Amino acid sequence: MVRWEPDAAGRLRRAAVELFAERGVEATTVAAIAERAGVTERTFFRYFTDKREVLFSDQGQFASLFATGVRDAPPAASPLDAVAAGLRAGQSFFPAERRDGARVRAAVIAANPGLQERELLKMAGVADAMAAALRDRGVADPAATIAARVGIVVLGTAFVDWLAAGEARELPELIDEGLRALRALTLA
Amino acid sequence: MVRWEPDAAGRLRRAAVELFAERGVEATTVAAIAERAGVTERTFFRYFTDKREVLFSDQGQFASLFATGVRDAPPAASPLDAVAAGLRAGQSFFPAERRDGARVRAAVIAANPGLQERELLKMAGVADAMAAALRDRGVADPAATIAARVGIVVLGTAFVDWLAAGEARELPELIDEGLRALRALTLA
Numbered sequence: 001m002v003r004w005e006p007d008a009a010g011r012l013r014r015a016a017v018e019l020f021a022e023r024g025v026e027a028t029t030v031a032a033i034a035e036r037a038g039v040t041e042r043t044f045f046r047y048f049t050d051k052r053e054v055l056f057s058d059q060g061q062f063a064s065l066f067a068t069g070v071r072d073a074p075p076a077a078s079p080l081d082a083v084a085a086g087l088r089a090g091q092s093f094f095p096a097e098r099r100d101g102a103r104v105r106a107a108v109i110a111a112n113p114g115l116q117e118r119e120l121l122k123m124a125g126v127a128d129a130m131a132a133a134l135r136d137r138g139v140a141d142p143a144a145t146i147a148a149r150v151g152i153v154v155l156g157t158a159f160v161d162w163l164a165a166g167e168a169r170e171l172p173e174l175i176d177e178g179l180r181a182l183r184a185l186t187l188a
Numbered sequence: 189m190v191r192w193e194p195d196a197a198g199r200l201r202r203a204a205v206e207l208f209a210e211r212g213v214e215a216t217t218v219a220a221i222a223e224r225a226g227v228t229e230r231t232f233f234r235y236f237t238d239k240r241e242v243l244f245s246d247q248g249q250f251a252s253l254f255a256t257g258v259r260d261a262p263p264a265a266s267p268l269d270a271v272a273a274g275l276r277a278g279q280s281f282f283p284a285e286r287r288d289g290a291r292v293r294a295a296v297i298a299a300n301p302g303l304q305e306r307e308l309l310k311m312a313g314v315a316d317a318m319a320a321a322l323r324d325r326g327v328a329d330p331a332a333t334i335a336a337r338v339g340i341v342v343l344g345t346a347f348v349d350w351l352a353a354g355e356a357r358e359l360p361e362l363i364d365e366g367l368r369a370l371r372a373l374t375l376a
Contacts, residue, residue, distance in 0.1 A: 080373040117305050142345050143369040153337040181331040185268040
């Protein structure tokens with residue numbers, strides 16, 4: 001009998017990423033993920049529809065974190081300042097202690113074209129959510145779409161640097177560096 | 189006997205996109221593409237390694253068009269002005285008469301996840317080529333990477349609008365609109 005485990009979803013996520021990295025996604029079964037997490041398969045299916053979904057199941061929560069940051073920016077903030085507020089809200093998803101786990105997850109995704117595409121769609125979803133929040137602030141298109149996507153460019157560039165070996169800085173500092181570079185682009 | 193055809197590669201490209209749109213990519217054979225283009229299969233394989241490559245075979249030429257535009261921008265141009273010059277050079281790939289063909293190609297790609305991914309990689313390749321050209325101009329990272337990717341955001345947003353039903357403006361005007369919106373992002 002398996003006793004009730006606190007944070008079963010989190011344990012399942014960590015177990016899945018570990019097994020995907022060790023054996024590959026194809027060779028990893030739901031049974032193996034559940035076993036390593038110390039729960040039953042039934043518990044697995046209470047949280048996730050399939051093994052790949054474990055890598056993306058926090059997608060809605062993730063996107064709304066960024067969108068809420070945009071929405072809650074001061075009314076006088078420029079579109080880019082509102083996007084910067086969105087990135088500041090979203091980066092709370094990636095505290096220092098998640099860096100090693102994020103590296104393993106990124107390596108799993110990089111090894112699997114289908115997962116790469118799903119990851120790109122996830123980030124496109126974050127851009128869409130931020131663009132919608134900008135429209136709610138009265139920003140017209142194409143500015144709203146461009147501002148949101150430019151924010152994802154800054155986030156993606158900072159994220160790759162954050163995961164790179166030898167990079168000591170944390171994500172907030174790398175995002176700030178990217179935003180400064182973005183604001184300086186029009187200067188010769 | 190098949191006589192020599194001028195622009196066999198162009199005819200094969202158009203034939204392939206038509207057939208992909210009519211029958212789907214899976215159901216289209218190289219033999220059918222060659223037949224519609226009025227050439228032999230042997231001629232097909234002189235230009236392309238497989239049927240999917242027909243959609244992406246101009247990738248290197250496409251990326252270098254943008255990179256050359258960045259490289260040839262005036263020395264005093266800001267990173268964003270150099271990227272704008274790259275987009276101006278690259279948009280020559282999409283004259284008004286290519287709009288309908290581009291619509292059909294986009295629909296084929298949208299219907300096929302594998303092709304979507306290849307298209308994303310193609311655009312990432314253009315960003316990489318522009319970023320390298322910016323580095324050659326003395327722009328450091330992350331500014332070079334961010335400037336190039338931001339250019340691709342403007343291009344991609346303009347391109348989707350260009351292909352949308354009812355959009356009368358041509359691509360250069362839509363790109364200019366995107367660049368103006370980008371430059372205005374920091375204004376409240």
